[in-house]
Amino acid sequence: MSTFAQYNFPDFLNQALTAIHFTTPTDAQEALLPPILAGKDVVGQAETGSGKTHAFLLPILAGIQTAEHTVQAVITAPSRELAEQLKDAAEQLVSRQEPQTRILLAVGGTDKERLVEKIEHRQPQLVIGTPGRLADLVTSHVLQVQTTRYFVVDEADMSLDMGFLTDVDHIASAMPTKLQMLVFSATIPEKLQPFLRKYMHSPEMVRVALKSVISPTIKNILLATKGRDHNRIINTLLHIGQPFLALVFANTKERVDELYDYLQKQGLKVAKIHGDIPPRERRRTMKKVRDLQYQYVVATDLAARGIDVPGVSLVINDDFPKDPEFFIHRVGRTGRNGLAGTAISLYDPEQEQQVAQIEGLGISFVPEELKDGELVAANDRNRRRDRQGVAQAIDPSIKGMVAKEKKKRMPGYKNKIRKAIKVDARRKRKIARREQRRK
Template identity: 55%
Template sequence: MSFETFAFQPFIYEALAEKKFTQPTPVQEKLIPVIQKGKSVVGQSQTGSGKTHTFLLPLFDKIDSTKEEVQLVITAPSRELATQIYTAAKQLATHATPEIRVTNFVGGTDKKRQIDRLASQQPQVVIGTPGRILDLINERALKVHTASAFVVDEADMTLDMGFLEEVDKIASHLPEKLQMLVFSATIPEKLRPFLKKYMQNPVIEEIKAHAVISDTIENWLISTKGKNQDRLIYQLLTTGQPYLAIVFANTKQRADEITTYLREKGLKVAKIHGGIPPRERKRVMRQVQNLEYQFVVATDLAARGIDIEGVSHVINADIPEDLDFFIHRVGRTGRNQLHGTAITLYEPSQDELITAIEDLGVDFQPKEIKNDEVVDTYDRNRRKKREQKKADELDPTLIGLVKKKKKKIKPGYKKKIQWEIDKTKQQKRKIERRQETRQARKHKKKSSQG
């Protein structure tokens, strides 16, 4: 299928050509026709599935740029995500005639200036964080009652960050006859009452990824047992020369610790997490995208909300409790069919978490650092696998005798069975010894002839 199948307005095709987008992704293929029919949608899909253009393309196609009113409202749970959607929307808008007016309303920006601008002109497309959009509605500056479509992006993250109440209040200001699109990586139980309240018989579509993690990504697993974790991260960043590496930590405090250690070691490191003021975070992001930094330390805010191109290495300093975040983190590398390396550090006590990740379809390669070089090492399950192999190779006669012995039977018969087991084991050992002797003779004979 090609984008021509959707019969968009010419300006959409100009924008797609500029982006060199030729074929729709599976999520676009399935949901664009549904959105074009005006139906409400709950779309469940993983990061990197082309979700943003899934809703932007058909909704922009319907916008009347001659009407001076709000026609589309899009919320995102973080400033970074909102800005990412805004950038994609602005690229489409510039190709329309007249140009579609798109605004980005996020916290940490000048609200008074935004109110003044809205007094003279309303945008046709509103994108932003729930708190700021609701503020502008409550100030009677932003008039959303004319909107025909409402998009809630990353709904599960919106819920986790405590913004669902604001989204609910925004929805209450929108007209009853409304096309609503909710996109989320997961659909938590706590999200369902909100969906029921505003959506009647929506099309629910789960787009399963062909592979949980791209096959262009190598997944390395390194044990931290008896090692200094910060030193290990430093070694990994300075061994093998990554083009651009992101180190993920579970908490702001841990991200601060790693950054301090790496900076003390002389590395130029960018730090991105929720505790950094918005303006500074924006500046750091711009510097990272301009390749002023080779190393970035971040929390999961970056995994879901920031799109950095050219990431060659991802290091999980901590394993996230929510394994969805593991997929999002690793998905930062290996994009556009480029090779990527994801490195996960773990302690032996986290074995169950590693097994849970493997159950998602992740194939780990066990590694260690030796003489400043990353080398293959033993599989952590080797003993378990060896025991399993031995059990599989156990003589069927012995298995039968052991089972018999476990049953409640007369003591004399039990002795007899034990004797049979010992006898069978003895015979097996004799055969093995005989084979070893034969092999040794053959080897001796060959050596003497040589």
């Protein structure tokens, strides 16, 4: 069994790891640490909660020269909450260092003048921030990034989705060509490729094989609403088993506000987090959530990767996220560090396609329903489909013919259906061969 001792980190890092009870590297850390320590550019694709944060923070903090009063490492994160988490993790790791690495948090919604004053007094050695604020500081020549040795783009796919990649591009263009660049992402979308080609030098692609798309300690429930009111269902679920900390995810700010108001009227002490809440108030709320002053939190996907609080025992999806990948990030807030967790997704009959998309990611559900205020096992929604046999092989383009023939109930209609399937299969094979010749 491997341990962190094999990487020969400085004593202050080993002491910090011992203090937080980190002795054995995760699969992601075992895969990422060797190429990063070797000085290679790395594109890391790993699941949420895999431990990738320490996989890049440890080598960077080991390499920063505290005697040099220059910017040596820059890390971007797509949200204030994620940036604050990274800063907290970095400060935890340098707590035994003397003198300590100077770490600066640069995020939007904070006092810019005070931040500029702090940087002009003395350049930080490690800067962690959101792309917009960092790009602003680089453009105004306040932050001197031309001495940077490490540049990390964390949650790159999220930065792309939120339109921050232009700012990240601007930051990277002000840095020296000889630097180690590390990009981490849950997915590697095609639109990210031009950015990677532009700045990275023969990067090593590290894909950490998923043992399970979501933690095996999570019970992932699909709950049929049967047309009942979502507000009432969620209120009932929050009262079952008294969760230690419950997160309820909704797709829009308006829906978060609606749920928040309803649950408050039911007497629950609930917090809400979404993009329209002023940054200072959001930070205050997040601190109270971390201090366990709230038992219930209603949030948009902004918080799906931003809330990393130990003890989340229940996640409820009021609706499925528009991007199926976000389902993993939502559910991944529970069942961490080997602890048991429950995720419940409310399901309406017309959402069959969305459920199928999520199942296509390798996620399986446990079907349950609410009965007399309790969760009980329900029939698998696929049971009818599984009995349909050959009909499942029929392409959607000929389903009309199938329906028509069945309706007619004329002799030999089954043969006609089989013949149509064969014709359709031949047509597809021809198209595939033609495309192959063109390639």
